[in-house]
Every structure is written in C-alpha cells, then in structure tokens.
Amino acid sequence: xxxxxxxxxxxxxxxxxxxxxxxxxxxxxxxxxxxxxxxxxxxxxxxxxxxxxxxxxxxxxxxxxxxxxxxxxxxxxxxxxxxxxxxxxxxxxxxxxxxxxxxxxxxxxxxxxxxxxxxxxxxxxxxxxxxxxxxxxxxxxxxxxxxxxxxxxxxxxxxxxxxxxxxxxxxxxxxxxxxxxxxxxxxxxxxxxxxxxxxxxxxxxxxxxxxxxxxxxxxxxxxxxxxxxxxxxxxxxxxxxxxxxxxxxxxxxxxxxxxxxxxxxxxxxxxxxxxxxxxxxxxxxxxxxxxxxxxxxxxxxxxxxxxxxxxxxxxxxxxxxxxxxxxxxxxxxxxxxxxxxxxxxxxxxxxxxxxxxxxxxxxxxxxxxxxxxxxxxxxxxxxxxxxxxxxxxxxxxxxxxxxxxxxxxxxxxxxxxxxxxxxxxxxxxxxxxxxxxxxxxxxxxxxxxxxxxxxxxxxxxxxxxxxxxxxxxxxxxxxxxxxxxxxxxxxxxxxxxxxxxxxxxxxxxxxxxxxxxxxxxxxxxxxxxxxxxxxxxxxxxxxxxxxxxxxxxxxxxxxxxxxxxxxxxxxxxxxxxxxxxxxxxxxxxxxxxxxxxxxxxxxxxxxxxxxxxxxxxxxxxxxxxxxxxxxxxxxxxxxxxxxxxxxxxxxxxxxxxxxxxxxxxxxxxxxxxxxxxxxxxxxxxxxxxxxxxxxxxxxxxxxxxxxxxxxxxxxxxxxxxxxxxxxxxxxxxxxxxxxxxxxxxxxxxxxxxxxxxxxxxxxxxxx
Numbered sequence: 051x052x053x054x055x056x057x058x059x060x061x062x063x064x065x066x067x068x069x070x071x072x073x074x075x076x077x078x079x080x081x082x083x084x085x086x087x088x089x090x091x092x093x094x095x096x097x098x099x100x101x102x103x104x105x106x107x108x109x110x111x112x113x114x115x116x117x118x119x120x121x122x123x124x125x126x127x128x129x130x131x132x133x134x135x136x137x138x139x140x141x142x143x144x145x146x147x148x149x150x151x152x153x154x155x156x157x158x159x160x161x162x163x164x165x166x167x168x169x170x171x172x173x174x175x176x177x178x179x180x181x182x183x184x185x186x187x188x189x190x191x192x193x194x195x196x197x198x199x200x201x202x203x204x205x206x207x208x209x210x211x212x213x214x215x216x217x218x219x220x221x222x223x224x225x226x227x228x229x230x231x232x233x234x235x236x237x238x239x240x241x242x243x244x245x246x247x248x249x250x251x252x253x254x255x256x257x258x259x260x261x262x263x264x265x266x267x268x269x270x271x272x273x274x275x276x277x278x279x280x281x282x283x284x285x286x287x288x289x290x291x292x293x294x295x296x297x298x299x300x301x302x303x304x305x306x307x308x309x310x311x312x313x314x315x316x317x318x319x320x321x322x323x324x325x326x327x328x329x330x331x332x333x334x335x336x337x338x339x340x341x342x343x344x345x346x347x348x349x350x351x352x353x354x355x356x357x358x359x360x361x362x363x364x365x366x367x368x369x370x371x372x373x374x375x376x377x378x379x380x381x382x383x384x385x386x387x388x389x390x391x392x393x394x395x396x397x398x399x400x401x402x403x404x405x406x407x408x409x410x411x412x413x414x415x416x417x418x419x420x421x422x423x424x425x426x427x428x429x430x431x432x433x434x435x436x437x438x439x440x441x442x443x444x445x446x447x448x449x450x451x452x453x454x455x456x457x458x459x460x461x462x463x464x465x466x467x468x469x470x471x472x473x474x475x476x477x478x479x480x481x482x483x484x485x486x487x488x489x490x491x492x493x494x495x496x497x498x499x500x501x502x503x504x505x506x507x508x509x510x511x512x513x514x515x516x517x518x519x520x521x522x523x524x525x526x527x528x529x530x531x532x533x534x535x536x537x538x539x540x541x542x543x544x545x546x547x548x549x550x551x552x553x554x555x556x557x558x559x560x561x562x563x564x565x566x567x568x569x570x571x572x573x574x575x576x577x578x579x580x581x582x583x584x585x586x587x588x589x590x591x592x593x594x595x596x597x598x599x600x601x602x603x604x605x606x607x608x609x610x611x612x613x614x615x616x617x618x619x620x621x622x623x624x625x626x627x628x629x630x631x632x633x634x635x636x637x638x639x640x641x642x643x644x645x646x647x648x649x650x651x652x653x654x655x656x657x658x659x660x661x662x663x664x665x666x667x668x669x670x671x672x673x674x675x676x677x678x679x680x681x682x683x684x685x686x687x688x689x690x691x692x693x694x695x696x697x698x699x700x701x702x703x704x705x706x707x708x709x710x711x712x713x714x715x716x717x718x719x720x721x722x723x724x725x726x727x728x729x730x731x732x733x734x735x736x737x738x739x740x741x742x743x744x745x746x747x748x749x750x751x752x753x754x755x756x757x758x759x760x761x762x763x764x765x766x767x768x769x770x771x772x773x774x775x776x777x778x779x780x781x782x783x784x785x786x787x788x789x790x791x792x793x794x795x796x797x798x799x800x801x802x803x804x805x806x807x808x809x810x811x812x813x814x815x816x817x
Contacts, residue, residue: 051105053171053183054132055084060169060185061135068094068114078181092117099123103131106199106222109423129201132171132193136207139169139191142319143205145236146213146253147197147229148365149312153213154194155179155340156316160333161190164325168192174359177338190323195236198222203235209322210240211315215252218362220399221424230256237263245318247311248272266314268307274318276300276310283376286310290317290327297327301335305344306372313337344372347483352467353495354380357483361392361476363403373472374410383468385410388450388457388482390417390475391435398430405442411472413464415450415457415576420477428785433777436770440749448534448575449770452800458482460576462489462498463537469495501537504560504581508538511550515543515587524573524582525769527565529630530761531720532769533573534799536563536582543587545658545688552686553662555581562660563798564686566635567607570722572776574799575769585634590688595620599653600694604634604687612706621697622651624705628713629723634687639796640674644709649674653691660684677727677794715756720763725753725776726791734783734791735759741782748775761795773797 051067052075059065059082068087069076076086087094092113095102102118102125110116118125136143144154151174158170159178168190171183195205198219215233217226233256237244246257248267257263266274276288277296286302288310302313313334320330339345341357348355354376360369366389377383387408391397397404397419408414416439418432428434432449439447450457461482465471473483489498496502501520508518522539525531542548555562561580565571590605593614600620602611608626611633615623625646626636635641640649654668665685673680716723726734738744738758746753750767753775754760761772772795780791 051103051128052079053173053181054103054128054135055079056082056181056183057135057169057171057185058131059084064098066094066096066099075175075182082181090114095121095123101126103128107422127199127201129196129199130204133195133201133204133206136191136193136205138189140189140209140323141207142190142192142209142211142323143195143207143236143240144193144211144213144315145195145197145202145205145233146211146247147216147218148362148368149213149308150194150196150211151359152309152340152343153211153312153315154192156312156334156337157211157319158192159337160316160320160325160330161192161323162186163333163336164320164329166190166323166325172340174343175341177341178336197229197232197236200232203232203239205236206239206241208240208242209319210236210244211319212237212244212246212253212257213312213315214247214250214364215256216362216364217399218396221393221395226252243322245274245315245322247315249311264318266318267311274314276314279307279310281305281307281310281375283372283379286313290314292321298331300331302337303335304337304339305375306368308368342480344369345483347473347487348471348490350490350494353465353490354470355465355473355483355486356470357473357480359476360474361390361396363400363407366404366407366474367409369472369474370408370410373470377410377470380468380470383470384412385470385472386413386415386461386464387411387472387474388415388417388461388479390477390479391419391432392476393422394419394424394427394430396430397435398427401429401434401438402442404435405439413448415448415461417450417454417457417475417479418452420475420479422477426781428781431777431781433774433781436774437748437778440771440774447770449773450574450576454479454481456574456576456800458485459579460534462486463501465495465498467495504538507554507558508540508551511554513542513544513547513550515589516547516551517541522582524565524568524578527584528568528571528573528722529720530568530572530722530763530767530769530772532575532763532767532772534575534577534769536578538581540581540583542583542585543589545589548583548585548686548688549658549662549664551581551583551662552658552660556661562686564634566605566632566638567630569630569635570639570641570724570794571796571798572722572769572772574773574797576799578799585632585688596691598693598695599691602633602690602692604632604637604657604689606633608632608636615694616699616702616706619696619699619702620694621702621705622694623648623692624702624709627706627709628716633690633692637687637690638679638682640677640679642677644712647674647676648692649679651693653693655682655685655687655691656689657682657685657687660686716760720767721754721760722795724759724794725761726759726780727794729789729791732789733759737783737787737789737791738779741779741786743779743782746775746779748772748778751775753779 055065066085090113144150155176161168167187169186170192173194223229244263246253248265264273275291279288290297342359345357358369360366519539522536525533563582585605590603594601625644735758745755749771750764751771
C-alpha cells in the first residue's frame with residue numbers, strides 16, 4: 051500500500067491515507083509528502099477525495115470504507131489498482147507464496163545498479179534501495195504481485211516470475227486447487243517471458259510447458275541452473291549455467307538455498323532486460339536482505355538476534371535451516387526462537403505442518419495468534435497450535451500465553467554469549483527484536499538480566515529471618531507440580547523483613563508475588579519475574595484465641611487450622627477440610643466448598659500494602675465475592691481474624707470426616723481443584739461434561755473422567771499443557787452453550803512489566 055501511494059503520487063494524484071498507528075513506514079510516507087492519519091475515522095475522507103483504495107487487511111466495516119460507500123465513492127482493493135499501473139510499461143511482476151518480496155527487491159536492486167533506472171513497488175523494506183517504491187526515469191516497472199486476495203489473476207505483465215505455489219491464505223482460497231488456479235491465470239496472462247522455479251513442485255506444475263516459460267533452479271534440466279553451490283552461515287556462492295555454458299559466478303552476501311533461487315530469478319529477468327551478466331554479478335554482490343528476511347538486528351560476537359517474516363511452515367523450515375547453519379559456526383551456541391502465528395485461518399489450515407517446521411531449535415516460545423482483523427476460529431488459536439506440537443511429540447514448547455512483554459521478560463534473562471535468538475512471524479513480533487537491539491546498545495548480554503543486581507541489593511539489606519534463592523524452581527511448591535522458576539525466591543519468617551522487602555520492591559518497580567500453598571495456582575512455564583515470597587515460621591503460622599474469634603497467621607496451613615479448631619472446640623469452618631491451602635491464600639481467594647465460604651467468617655484482616663506500610667481491614671472495608679477476596683487485592687495478608695462457634699470436639703471430628711470423605715478420591719493426585727468457577731444458576735462441571743470433555747488430554751494434562759471440572763497433571767505434564775487444556779475446554783463450552791467460563795485456578799506469570807522497566811507494582815496471592 052505504501053509503495054502504491056508513492057507511485058500514484060508520482061503520476062499526479064494527490065494521495066492521503068490512514069493506518070492504525072504511526073510506524074516507520076508512515077514516517078517514510080510523510081517524508082515523501084503523503085499525509086497519513088492515525089486510526090480510523092470517517093473524517094479522514096476529505097471533500098476532495100474521489101476514490102478509495104484499501105488493503106485486504108482492512109475490514110470492509112472500517113469507518114472510512116463505510117463512509118465512502120455511503121457517499122457513493124468507488125472503493126478499490128489494492129490488488130486491482132496496482133495491475134492497472136503496469137499498462138504501457140516494460141513490466142515485471144513477481145508472484146509466489148514464498149520469496150516474492152526478496153526476489154522483487156533483488157531485481158530492482160540489480161536493475162538500479164546497472165543504470166536501468168526502473169520504477170518499482172515492493173511489499174517489504176529493502177536495505178539497498180531508497181524506499182519501498184520509486185518512480186524511475188525509464189519505462190521499466192517491477193512490482194511484487196500479491197496473491198492473498200485473488201487479485202493476482204488481474205496482472206498482465208510482460209515478464210512474470212513464479213517462485214512457489216503452495217496452499218496459503220485459507221481465508222480467501224478454499225484449497226490448494228484454488229491457489230493453483232489463481233497462479234495459472236497469472237501465468238497465462240504473461241505476455242513475453244515467464245520464469246518459474248523448477249525446484250518448487252507447485253511452480254513447476256503451474257508453469258512448465260506454457261508458451262514463453264523458462265525455468266530456473268538447482269535441479270538438472272533447469273534453463274538457468276546454479277551449479278557448484280557453496281553455502282556458509284552468512285553467504286552463498288554458485289555458478290550460473292544457461293544454454294549449456296557457464297555465464298559466471300554469483301557471490302551473494304546472504305545465506306540460504308532459497309536466496310540462491312531468488313538470485314537466479316533476478317539474474318534471469320535482468321538478462322532478459324539486457325543487463326550484462328557481470329553487471330548482474332556486481333549488483334547481487336552488493337545486495338542486503340529486505341528488512342525482516344533473515345535480518346541480523348543484533349550481530350555481535352557474543353550474541354545474535356535474527357528477525358524473520360516467516361509465518362508459513364515452508365518459510366519457517368527455511369529459516370530454521372539458515373539459523374542452524376549460523377549455529378554450526380558458533381561452538382556451543384544455543385538456538386532460541388519466539389514465534390507469533392499469523393491469522394487464525396492460516397494456523398488452522400496448516401496446523402499439522404507447523405511442529406515439524408521448527409526442527410533444530412533448542413527452545414521455542416509461542417505467542418498468541420496475530421489476528422490481522424480475523425475473529426478467533428476453532429482449531430486455529432495458539433492453544434490449538436500448542437496441542438498440535440504436543441500431539442506430534444516434537445519437543446517441549448514454552449508457551450507465552452499473554453504478550454510480547456512476557457516473552458521478552460523471559461528471553462532477556464537467557465540471552466548470553468552462546469545464544470542465537472530468532473524472532474519469527476509476520477505480525478508485531480519484530481518488536482522483540484527492536485527491544486533487544488535497544489537494550490544491547492547499553493551494554494553486553496550480562497546487562498539484560500537484572501536479577502544479579504537484585505540479589506546484591508537484597509543481600510545488603512541484611513534481612514533477619516529470610517532465605518534468598520536465585521532462579522528457584524517453583525513447580526515443587528504447587529499442587530499441580532508444574533511451572534517455571536522464580537527470578538528470586540524469598541522464604542520470609544519475619545514481618546519486619548516482609549515490610550522491608552515490599553518497600554524495596556515497590557520503590558524499584560520490581561514485581562512481588564506472594565505464594566501460599568500453591569493449591570489452586572498455575573505458574574507459567576516461563577516462570578515468575580521479580581520476587582516470589584512464601585511466609586513461614588512462627589511469625590506467620592501462629593493461632594491466638596480471642597473469645598469467639600481466632601487470630602491466624604497468613605502462612606498457617608488450613609489442615610493445621612482444622613486440627614486446632616477440633617482440639618479447642620471451635621466450629622464453623624469444616625467445609626475447608628481437605629483444601630490444601632493457607633489462611634492468607636484462602637482469604638485472597640474467598641475459598642469455599644459445599645455451600646460455605648471463608649469470607650463469611652472473616653472478622654478482620656491485617657496486612658501490608660505494596661509499599662510495605664501496615665493496613666487494617668474490618669467492618670464495611672471487608673468485601674468478598676464468589677472466589678474472590680476483593681478487599682485484599684494488592685495486600686500482602688499477614689494475619690486474619692476468623693469468627694467461630696463452639697461445639698464438642700467429637701461433633702467437629704464427625705463433620706471433618708464427612709467433608710474429608712467427599713475429597714478422598716483426590717488424595718495424592720496432582721490437581722489444583724476446580725478449573726472454572728460455576729456460572730450463575732449452573733455448574734461448570736455439568737457444562738464441561740455435556741461438551742464431551744471428560745478425559746480430554748493435552749500432553750500430560752487431562753480432565754478427570756470422574757469430575758469434568760477437575761484437571762489432573764501427570765508426571766510429564768507442563769504448565770503449558772494445563773493452560774492449553776483450560777483454554778480449549780473454555781472455548782468448547784462457549785461455542786456450544788454460549789457460556790463464558792471464568793478461571794478458578796489462578797494463573798501466575800502472565801502479567802509482566804513493560805520492557806522499559808524491571809518490574810511493576812503488583813502483589814498476588816494464591817490459596
């Protein structure tokens with residue numbers, strides 16, 4: 051769209067536009083004298099506007115489009131306008147499901163360096179040209195021809211290139227046959243010469259044998275053939291053969307077999323347009339990748355970050371091969387990647403092909419699907435993709451369920467002298483590569499992990515009764531037994547220490563999470579950032595009788611509380627029997643069962659605010675909702691006053707035994723209890739069972755066959771397994787019964803600070 055705007059302006063049109071947000075490309079357009087508004091607003095349609103062009107990525111319901119239709123103004127798809135500009139030109143159109151952006155950039159670069167002064171329009175940001183589009187002095191026009199909305203069939207170029215033909219854009223095409231038909235129409239309408247990749251089966255099937263068709267590739271029989279191919283982690287070298295003779299050698303300063311094929315296509319087109327081979331070789335020797343096509347955004351001896359636009363399994367495989375070659379050149383290097391799927395429709399259609407495409411990685415972080423204006427589709431979400439990885443048995447996947455900042459917060463702690471990080475996808479995932487580049491501009495990889503500095507500061511505080519551990523595993527501290535580590539774990543046994551730690555973390559914006567017994571908590575495989583604390587020792591586990599109330603420490607286990615109450619003839623809380631939590635966590639969650647809730651028995655709460663200062667809550671300051679202690683949100687609970695009645699120990703013992711018998715089947719199982727809260731006037735378990743979800747499994751996580759609202763974790767389970775199971779089950783109920791189930795399990799680790807800070811003010815409790 052940006053390139054089209056520049057070409058239209060060069061032909062005398064007055065052009066304006068809008069985009070959701072200001073970007074590097076909108077800034078480039080502004081420098082070309084093209085006004086770009088931010089956001090969508092019908093007022094962007096000025097009175098002098100005569101016609102509208104929209105990208106297929108912009109929905110027809112957007113305000114400018116609906117206003118234009120109402121005003122009777124014509125609205126054209128971008129793919130209808132660009133082909134029209136080819137009329138009267140020596141036109142070159144490059145098409146293909148993969149490789150067309152780089153091939154178009156190579157052709158434009160070679161022609162420009164050879165003095166041909168072409169016009170061009172590219173769908174990416176070239177490194178060696180003056181922009182995405184230029185109106186040149188000659189009559190040559192080189193364009194990237196997009197197939198995503200079917201308008202590829204409208205192009206009638208003099209010279210056409212087809213790099214590949216595969217199933218893609220399932221939002222528009224019903225299947226591969228539709229894609230091939232669209233490319234076939236394009237191929238039939240090429241008026242002079244059609245170049246196609248002989249190594250790619252789809253391109254060969256669509257183009258071979260057509261009048262004017264000419265092949266390129268590595269395989270024997272290709273009209274333009276690369277021989278003597280030599281590849282390194284950063285470059286490719288080969289000799290071009292044509293008509294039985296060697297034309298000369300190409301030294302391409304970019305890696306990958308796919309780039310060798312792209313360069314062959316550029317060589318063939320340039321020769322067709324009369325450029326001498328030596329000039330072509332010189333041009334390709336000075337080519338640099340289009341932005342986000344295996345772009346080294348950080349290239350240091352101690353760390354490499356590669357940003358790549360790959361979002362189709364074929365492109366991902368090519369990226370992984372190139373990244374593996376880079377890894378082989380660096381002894382002991384680890385290869386990490388973060389991947390953002392692009393569009394629900396694509397993820398669903400190609401779901402089974404993604405797991406194998408990521409072969410060779412040491413670790414992979416999956417991000418939520420970049421929607422690109424699509425609504426979520428069953429089978430095409432992040433959770434469905436994760437489940438496909440687990441079903442394929444490929445490898446453990448670290449699932450980032452929340453955001454780019456969460457992924458970056460985890461990655462930055464793992465970037466060291468032996469790391470290659472791939473940032474992969476077609477959405478806004480490149481933001482992570484930019485964050486890494488900015489962070490590393492201030493120093494080496496060691497500066498990316500703040501936990502060393504935090505440890506040093508905490509040790510200098512000389513805490514009285516607190517143990518401090520770095521990179522502490524948290525899975526063993528939860529009933530599910532899954533999840534990643536804490537940056538720093540604190541075992542706190544002094545209220546004074548708690549106040550000091552809270553004040554310190556608050557002033558330095560370091561996240562603080564208070565962990566109870568871990569009975570209803572799911573900790574992300576990515577772990578928890580900042581400080582994670584557990585309260586223990588006499589200061590937080592004592593019980594004091596005060597007439598009809600009991601003052602209980604927040605770290606007191608509910609099982610121990612039940613025993614004390616029986617021994618001292620206190621009744622009213624037996625419904626908590628068998629819940630493996632703590633008093634503080636139970637208040638935070640308003641824990642309950644069998645019709646009872648702890649909130650109904652709370653007389654007062656004493657705690658610490660996020661800045662460490664003391665707070666007392668009583669009377670109308672106590673507010674509880676179903677499974678939510680609203681009054682203690684953001685408060686580190688220290689002590690709780692609980693109202694009780696009197697009863698004989700034998701009577702209390704009988705009640706405890708009754709409730710314990712109901713939970714007996716859960717003893718010894720790795721579970722966090724109920725997955726979802728009951729919706730109004732219904733039961734989550736009934737809905738899940740009716741949806742056929744009993745026994746449903748993702749990896750090592752399974753919904754119980756006895757109770758559909760219970761998730762069980764087997765020995766090989768990961769937190770990502772549980773998270774995916776929750777989301778797929780939730781979606782199934784919503785789809786079938788139009789009921790949105792809310793989590794009862796508390797998910798920790800998915801709210802992270804912005805990348806510019808080391809933390810944020812937050813206190814979390816689990817039961």
